[in-house]
Amino acid sequence: xxxxxxxxxxxxMSRQSLSVNRRRFLQSTALGAAAAAGVLQAPSVLRAQxxxxxxxxxxxxxxxxxxxxxxxxxxxxxxxxxxxxxxxIKALRGAKLEAVLGDAQSTPEGGNAEVEKMNGAGVAAIxxxxxxxxxxxxxxTAARYDLPYIVDVGVVDSIVSRGLKNTFRFGPGFGVxxxxxxxxxxxxxxxxxxxxxxxxxxxxxSAFGAGLAKLLNTQLPERGFQVLETIPHPxxxxxxxxxxxxxxxxxxxxxxxxxxxxxxxxxxxxxQQQKVRPKGIYSVLGGAASSYKFVKExxxxxxxxxxxxxxxxxxxxxALELKKKIEAKGEFYTYxxxxxxxxxxxLADALERAASADRDKIIAALESSTFTGHVMPYGPTKFxxxxxxxxxxxxxxxxxxxIQVIFPAAFASAKPVFPxxxx
Amino acid sequence: MxxxxxLVPAVLNGLMxxxxxxxxALGLTLIYGVLHIINFAHGALLTAAxxxxxxxxxxxxxxxxxxxxxxxxIFFCLGYVLQRFIIGPAAHGEDRNILLVTLxxxxxxxNALLYGFRADTRTINLPYAFNVVEIGSAFLAVPRxxxxxxxxxxxxxxxxxxxxxxxGKAIRAVAQEKLGAELSGIDVxxxxxxxxxxxTACLAIxxxxxxxxxxxxxxxxxxxxxxxxxxxxxxxxxxVTGALLGGLFVGVVExxxxxxxxxxxxxxxxxxxxxxxxxxxxxxxxxxxx
Numbered sequence: 219x220x221x222x223x224x225x226x227x228x229x230x231m232s233r234q235s236l237s238v239n240r241r242r243f244l245q246s247t248a249l250g251a252a253a254a255a256g257v258l259q260a261p262s263v264l265r266a267q268x269x270x271x272x273x274x275x276x277x278x279x280x281x282x283x284x285x286x287x288x289x290x291x292x293x294x295x296x297x298x299x300x301x302x303x304x305x306x307i308k309a310l311r312g313a314k315l316e317a318v319l320g321d322a323q324s325t326p327e328g329g330n331a332e333v334e335k336m337n338g339a340g341v342a343a344i345x346x347x348x349x350x351x352x353x354x355x356x357x358x359t360a361a362r363y364d365l366p367y368i369v370d371v372g373v374v375d376s377i378v379s380r381g382l383k384n385t386f387r388f389g390p391g392f393g394v395x396x397x398x399x400x401x402x403x404x405x406x407x408x409x410x411x412x413x414x415x416x417x418x419x420x421x422x423x424s425a426f427g428a429g430l431a432k433l434l435n436t437q438l439p440e441r442g443f444q445v446l447e448t449i450p451h452p453x454x455x456x457x458x459x460x461x462x463x464x465x466x467x468x469x470x471x472x473x474x475x476x477x478x479x480x481x482x483x484x485x486x487x488x489x490q491q492q493k494v495r496p497k498g499i500y501s502v503l504g505g506a507a508s509s510y511k512f513v514k515e516x517x518x519x520x521x522x523x524x525x526x527x528x529x530x531x532x533x534x535x536x537a538l539e540l541k542k543k544i545e546a547k548g549e550f551y552t553y554x555x556x557x558x559x560x561x562x563x564x565l566a567d568a569l570e571r572a573a574s575a576d577r578d579k580i581i582a583a584l585e586s587s588t589f590t591g592h593v594m595p596y597g598p599t600k601f602x603x604x605x606x607x608x609x610x611x612x613x614x615x616x617x618x619x620x621i622q623v624i625f626p627a628a629f630a631s632a633k634p635v636f637p638x639x640x641x
Numbered sequence: 642m643x644x645x646x647x648l649v650p651a652v653l654n655g656l657m658x659x660x661x662x663x664x665x666a667l668g669l670t671l672i673y674g675v676l677h678i679i680n681f682a683h684g685a686l687l688t689a690a691x692x693x694x695x696x697x698x699x700x701x702x703x704x705x706x707x708x709x710x711x712x713x714x715i716f717f718c719l720g721y722v723l724q725r726f727i728i729g730p731a732a733h734g735e736d737r738n739i740l741l742v743t744l745x746x747x748x749x750x751x752n753a754l755l756y757g758f759r760a761d762t763r764t765i766n767l768p769y770a771f772n773v774v775e776i777g778s779a780f781l782a783v784p785r786x787x788x789x790x791x792x793x794x795x796x797x798x799x800x801x802x803x804x805x806x807x808x809g810k811a812i813r814a815v816a817q818e819k820l821g822a823e824l825s826g827i828d829v830x831x832x833x834x835x836x837x838x839x840x841t842a843c844l845a846i847x848x849x850x851x852x853x854x855x856x857x858x859x860x861x862x863x864x865x866x867x868x869x870x871x872x873x874x875x876x877x878x879x880x881v882t883g884a885l886l887g888g889l890f891v892g893v894v895e896x897x898x899x900x901x902x903x904x905x906x907x908x909x910x911x912x913x914x915x916x917x918x919x920x921x922x923x924x925x926x927x928x929x930x931x
Contacts, residue, residue, distance in 0.1 A: 280760045281761065281762060281858075450905050454856060456764075459650070
């Protein structure tokens with residue numbers, strides 16, 4: 219009797235305890251979420267160290283741009299690790315930086331969604347974006363929340379010409395890059411007795427490639443080059459046969475590609491495959507032209523390609539130390555890495571001077587920044603309408619198994635090889 | 642403005658690409674011809690096959706062309722099982738139900754792939770992917786030439802199966818007159834499943850031919866299925882020869898419109914043609930009856 223009574227009683231009891239558990243679980247998660255959201259609660263508990271400052275690290279780590287995005291994330295997170303290891307933000311009682319990682323999925327919409335999430339998570343600022351399209355969308359969304367946004371790469375000039383107070387770009391924009399690229403191209407061509415006269419431009423058709431092609435189309439004819447044809451293509455493109463056939467038919471002296479990594483590599487390899495060999499391949503922001511990955515994996519296709527692109531300062535000890543560190547991890551030291559690294563350091567410097575994680579104060583500190591602790595070959599840091607006036611690209615060339623800086627003279631490690639010697 | 646020096650390679654490239662389109666369309670048209678439904682899961686199954694080819698290379702280092710030997714029967718079985726135990730029973734004999742079931746399958750497969758492998762675009766690097774065969778002034782990439790050859794062989798094999806084997810005869814019988822075939826003792830459910838299996842096996846081969854020069858992500862197959870659908874309509878619904886010729890034709894149209902209109906607009910040619918065919922020859926260029 220006793221046993222048979224105990225059994226039915228046992229069941230409702232266990233059911234009850236289950237339901238209590240579920241409620242408790244819900245309560246505790248709600249509390250957890252509240253605690254996570256309310257960053258400001260923490261200092262009242264932990265007086266000794268400033269509350270961690272959340273920093274949004276936004277990159278396209280999946281989708282068509284995933285390689286570049288992942289490289290960018292490596293640079294940004296490494297900078298955060300280093301800052302934290304050396305005592306955090308001192309003006310905030312050694313507050314650590316806490317990365318809130320976001321994946322823009324290689325689309326502007328993906329970037330927007332991540333900005334919303336990061337804002338919800340209470341970040342003090344966002345670094346990243348990579349592609350111009352993503353940077354444009356994400357910085358605009360961030361502007362709604364007065365959320366400081368540091369563009370890591372995105373080169374379209376409209377990123378900083380929309381009057382958004384929250385948006386800062388440490389690197390150079392199109393205007394400067396195209397001008398430098400064309401100036402240097404003219405110099406290189408003059409040194410080779412003006413051997414190149416005709417040009418074909420191959421560009422990807424989003425904001426970055428199309429904008430650049432437009433700039434080149436107006437500026438190159440003024441400098442004595444004839445643009446035979448401008449060929450747009452989408453990202454991703456997995457077949458460059460038609461493009462290369464067109465190049466073959468027109469036989470230009472110079473081919474100027476402006477696209478992202480995968481397409482750049484494929485274009486160069488297809489040119490090699492179809493035995494198309496112009497006097498020079500001169501890229502402006504070529505996605506792979508100054509990438510150690512490309513040079514290592516396809517040295518023949520990469521040989522003698524020139525590029526006007528972002529590059530680290532080869533005479534900066536910190537830049538070389540970073541290179542060693544990245545290579546020790548088995549990664550390639552690509553521009554996404556050191557640009558993101560520098561942008562996070564720029565933000566940390568602003569946090570030090572603002573002595574606050576308040577968004578307006580960070581924006582004010584960025585506006586007045588004269589930051590020097592970066593690894594780029596830039597002039598003095600000075601932001602005008604969000605654009606760093608000191609930012610500048612350099613010219614590189616693939617020679618042998620290495621990438622050499624060929625311009626400007628102050629940073630150059632080799633002389634340009636132009637025209638390309640025959641295969 | 643365009644000289645034969647680039648026109649000839651462009652046409653040849655188009656034929657090579659078209660061959661793969663044709664193979665995908667073959668699977669689609671076979672299923673349509675017998676089951677009288679558009680298989681909406683075709684694209685998702687192609688994507689799944691591409692992932693399978695990608696990972697057999699990525700994990701085991703097996704060359705996609707060798708992997709095809711193993712993947713084809715696996716995908717045949719997969720197709721057979723899908724039709725016999727999921728699509729068939731769920732349809733309850735109604736064609737529009739089949740349509741919805743395949744659509745549902747597509748959604749499930751695509752999202753399972755998205756969940757499993759994320760939206761990343763993956764490619765493989767084969768040492769010979771950039772080797773070329775020289776034909777006159779044209780340099781043709783080795784993987785494309787291989788693909789072209791394989792597709793011709795597969796199409797021929799398929800034709801022979803349909804023409805001379807008992808199964809082939811049964812498939813044709815079911816396609817022509819389902820009730821009559823059933824009355825003469827043909828197991829219709831089995832033939833349906835075999836046909837679906839054959840269609841899916843075509844996808845496995847196509848995936849292995851594609852992966853050396855193409856990329857894979859959870860929606861990679863869709864681009865091909867739109868084109869394959871165009872080919873099926875163009876070639877006449879259910880026609881094997883039509884699918885093959887239609888595929889080659891579409892490949893050339895795409896290549897030439899890519900050359901003239903630019904890469905970004907390359908596929909416009911295909912769909913303009915699609916609309917024109919629907920307007921003026923709704924039975925398709927090679928279609929015999931409505």
